[in-house]
Amino acid sequence: MSTDPRTPAATELVVDVGRVAHGGHAVARHEGRVIFVRHGIPGEKVRIRLTDDAEGAKFWRADVIEVLEASEDRVEHFWHAADARRAWAHGHPPVGGAELGHISLPRQRRLKAEVLAEQLHRLAGIDAHALAGLPGAGHVEAVGEDASSAAPGLGWRTRTGFAMTPSGQLGMHAYRSDAVLAVREMPLAVDGINDLRLWDQDLQGIERIEVAAPANGSRPLVLLVPAPGTRPQRVAAIAARLPERVSVARLDPATGEVTQLRGRTWVQETASGHDFRVTGDGFWQIHRHAPETLVGAVKEALHDGGYLAPGSAVADLYAGAGLFTAALADAVGVTGSVLSVEGSPGTSRDARKNLHHAPQVEIVQGKVERVLRQKPRSFDALILDPPRAGAGKAVVSQLVDSAPRAIAYVSCDPASFARDVGYFQQRGWALKSLRGFDLYPHTHHLETVALLTPRGPGH
Incomplete structure (x- = not known):
């Protein structure tokens, strides 16, 4: 039997999940090797899949794929695309961005x-x-x-970015990966983003999309980042298909230049009795x-x-x-x-x-x-x-x-x-x-x- 830890037979291990670490991981050990485990809870016994196990590395990385002894703070993940156990059962990693969704909110905090x-x-x-x-x-x-919150911990993001699958579907990256997985919802985002239903669009020719939907309900902005070589006519056609209630602009990632395609190149935010203009992908706190x-x-x-x-x-x-x-x-x-x-x-x-x-x-x-x-x-x-x-x-x-x-x-x-x-x-x-x-x-x-x-x- 092979002893190479990178062989398929050795990519799954059973470990005890230790203390939490900065970055969304918990620390586990296997035969003296430190493993940063995502999607576990300290105190659990789990089966993990190694996702980064380079020979000679100081530590490995892994995702939980099965829970053998669960914490009382474990809950059903609210988002199938980000649920490690469900995703790996279908043969692919989870998307990033909700790595603590399997933990009760009080324990998260x-x-x-x-x-x-x-x-x-x-x-x-x-x-x-x-x-x-x-x-x-x-x-x-x-x-x-x-106490009246219908879905605590959800619907707070007023800004979010999406990548594109090779076929032009809206998607998100897996953690530490170039892989893009198609999505059809973003439960952490406000309704103003989800209601655009960008996942129903053919977005071939676009490399990335940034969306801002202000908490005050003012006009949302969609920023299109074209893939290299995409013709302006193609970008304009995609912009024309997006809902009329949104502004659409083109963002040049190399220069940061924002070009108007429809409506405004900025959104209006409100806080503490003041209105704020925020252009393009300029910084604004994302929680509403x-x-x-x-x-x-x-x-x-x-x-x-x-x-x-x-x-x-x-x-x-x-x-x-x-x-x-x-x-x-x-x-x-x-x-x-x-x-x-x-x-x-x-x-x-x-x-x-x-x-x-x-x-x-x-x-x-x-x-x-x-x-x-x-x-x-x-x-x-x-x-x-x-x-x-x-x-x-x-x-x-x-x-x-x-x-x-x-x-x-x-x-x-x-x-x-x-x-x-x-x-x-x-x-x-x-x-x-x-x-x-x-x-x-x-x-x-x-x-x-x-x-x-x-x-x-x-x-």
Whole structure:
């Protein structure tokens, strides 16, 4: 019998699922080998299928294909396309994007809290006792759910992207794979996306589609990304077949240029009493309740802490279309000042349009580290909302040098967040409060809002 672990006979193993790890996996071991297992729950005994078992690799990856001893928190997956057991029974991997759909929502949130705590301990040296002493820390909050919710954890995505199968059907990628699997629903998306029924269209010639359906019910936008060599006439014909109520545009992924095909090249979002224009695939929080939730959490941290008041000098870094900038402008009034920095030229133009009525706001397009270097100044408070990679050591140093009284750090990645907290601590700062929000139910992602301040004397 062959002992090669990559032979078909050895691609299935029985393992005990261990602790949760960052990235949507749990840790299992087989003969000393670490295996990152998706679609399991800590404490279960399962049969797995190895999906990445390269010889000499430090660890392997696997999907659960059979549950031998189930957790009491296991539930029926709400989406057949993302259900690993069902998908592999039909001979193919599941689509990505709902890797925790087999776990009850309360357990999902406890697991996310464990991941956040583990990252803060490993990368910032914050132990469980210190974390327990932080206001708001220790749990991940549900967002936009109550006892009357018909389908809790579903219907929250106002933006989603789709790939195409070779035959031109709407599809999604399998995890860590170029394989595209056809889909006929997206249960995490709002009705405004599912009601378009894009899976009924012949989309040959299109490589990717991005869809935005604002939570305020305003006109959706469909962005078509043509495959190389697709003629403009073909793209125009596809656009003409889409529902008349939507705007349609063409997106050039190389340049980011958005070309109007029908209607507008942007969508109108609403949050905290302001309207925001967001062009093309410009950044906007995807959970329908996220903008209000995050603005509220940031204002609570800064305003209630006494760090934000009329006349303050503040900054919004990685500002996007100006969601937090608008809230800051309201708080400091015309006697204060707001520096709003965004790297994307298109998104920065949106911010200018969105905040043109606020004379206290200065919009600057450019990398945060370059702008801070070229425009050194002092601030009373800052909002930091970097991309998934985080701010990094150089930016953290620049922020500390600007001597603010407090920084509200909004993060979508616990690992980069914890790393940056470690950098702040090295410069004499500390976490003062921390809240986690489940803005991505049924996925491993979570959002955090933290307040950082300089350590006082004797700390």
